[in-house]
Amino acid sequence: MITELGHFALILAFLIAIVQAVVPLIGAHKHWYGWMAVAEPAAKMQFLFTGFSFAALTHAFVTSDFSLRLVWLNSHSAKPMIYKISGVWGNHEGSMLLWVLILTLFGACAAWFGGNLPPSLRARVLAVQSAVAVAFFAFIIFTSNPFLRLAVPPFDGQDLNPLLQDPGLAFHPPFLYLGYVGLSMAFSFAVAALLEGRVDAAWARWVRPWTLAAWIFLSIGIGLGSWWAYYELGWGGFWFWDPVENASFMPWLLAAALLHSAIVVEKRESLKSWTILLAILAFGFSLIGTFIVRSGLLTSVHAFANDPERGVFILMILAFFTGGALILFAFRASAMEAKGVFSVVSRESALVTNNVLLAVACFVVFVGTLWPMIAEMFWDRKLSVGAPFFNMAFTPFMVLLGIILPIGSTLAWKRGNLGRAAYQMRYAFLLALSLALLVWVMQTGRSLMGPVGLFLGAWIVFGAAVDLFSRTGRGAGRFARLWRLPRADWGKAVSHSGLGVTMFGIAGLMAWQVEDIRVAQIGVPFEVAGYELELQDVRQVTGPNYLSTMGSVALRADGREIAVLNPEKRNYPVAQMPTTEAAIDYRFLRDVYVVIGDKQDGGGWTLRTYIKPLANWIWAGVLLMALGGTLSLSDRRYRVAAGVRNTRRKPVAAE
């Protein structure tokens, strides 16, 4: 019964979305306040109905209602409860429902928190947001309905893929979708501004919090996915340049560019067209990502089950919204007049450079991801574009960005002085350089990647610290003033430092990793990179829905035992799938990563040991970036709008 109500609620939400997409737009065009006012209650109702629908689906999973086809395909009565819940979005239909739930959530938030927007802009934003919702509701209801029933309910389900029965992966989709779909708000704001025919500093101030929130969630989502791959996929890789990973990375790059571009629009009223374009493209790439994952066009480790009909539907949605927005952009571009004037060396131009680098990096990833398909279509060549290409093509952009970042972020607005900025950063530069040289001397005969990564990371972190400290003015009490600096300043420093930490972590891990493969006998210790490991015993263990062969490996350093690791090989009987669970000793400076293999004739077991230095710095850096974003978001200046209800001139608030 509840499921039926959920299904009905979904259809109601669809109908409300149609109304909300049409009526406020007409109202905004004709200045009919009554029609414009339809947007807020419609947005809230849409969210409530979709929320109920999602709750109904969750209820079906939690109670293991196998008369629902989706529950039968993706769940099992013996599955632990948390995975019954996360199984709701561990499949195509359920995850689309989550997608649309978050879409309506953002719309409802715009209705709740958007009271300081001028009515016509708010009406248009909610209408565009709702138009996107209409398209996706239609997609769900007509091609991917989660509420389809089975005529004869079976006794038990087919179990969720064991790889997905994991806490990291349970939370990875919600965060990712919060990010992807959050970018739809930036898109709605951009299209609404184009429809209004006005892009100004106040608009930028309204867009920034939404984009920042989306970017924070996307960062966490990508970080979670990468961390999950690291501990789950058995050999400790954390990024594979898989099409689905790229599909999440491209919007992240563009959202970062958008964030920085919106700063210039807000402060200097320039870069308007670039910002609008970035807002459209960022969401466009979110849609492309959805398309890549669900259409079966590209082979990938984690694509959903493919269906050409669904693929075509998403492609049409993608073409309509991105294409339509770009056409609107082409027509209205002339209405966006840049007002600010700035010299070639200034913070504005540094931010333009930042935009160029991020956007071209995103383009390179895009071309690489699609190239196999293009090559096969046009030149009949079956080829692969794998990690070596992406590493070579993408890394230079990040290196350039890293070098420019500390200087660019301290340049003055309007008329900056490179010499002055460089002089200010001299100690940071020298310190970073000396650290890198020290490390280069200490590591004999290895590649340059480690020292270069250290230099970049240290340069960015020290540069951010110097920049922050320089804002405390002169004279006594500078340290006291440091704590009283606006949160946005701290957010900037922390986020940039996070980037530096991640860069160093990645470089260090790739440069200094040690691997050891051998047949280990029980009771015979062996040495890897200064650590002593001993396989103590191997036994069979039964879990809630799996059988496991668990090894017990003692890890010793300097003769003292520091950990006992339990690598496992699991078999899930219902899904008939084996998985490896690596055992990881997480430490600040390095991880020790142990994987157990098969029993060899002769009594031993294959054991693979990795020493992974700085592995946790990668995810710590991502967390720092998200923390910095949250600090910025909590800064009150963002949430107080500039120039509330004027319809003529909008004053830019004094900083």
Next chain:
Amino acid sequence: MRGLALAVMLVLATPLFAVQPDEVLSDPVLEQRARDLSKGLRCLVCQNESIDESNASLARDLRILVRDRLVAGDSDEEAIAFIVERYGEYVLLQPTVTGSNWLLWAAGPLMLLLAGGIGATYLRRRADTPEPVQQALTEQEKTRLAEVLDDPH
């Protein structure tokens, strides 16, 4: 979902290891060359993995093939060419520069030049534009202002 399950099973259904101890060559230099070459070769039955990482039996066969070629005295290029001859360029994770692939490799630098050019032009233009001068109110605007200020509503 089914596709994903199948793909993962193909990857993991065999002994849960990439390079096995019995494949490791006794000559460390050759072994290192084999590992480096393997990292650039795609596992043909997996989804986006190199033969060095994959646990599929085909990956194991290819790893042994690479090692056999190196032990037989092939150089790196010859060993790769041997494998590409039999499996096609699909097996290379790093795409060649031949034929239409130059566009793939050039796309990044070309786009950088293009975007950089647009950016530079934009910056020049902004730098050369004179600052907008604040003008006094026109007569019309003055009367309108008076109306608004005096109007009690």
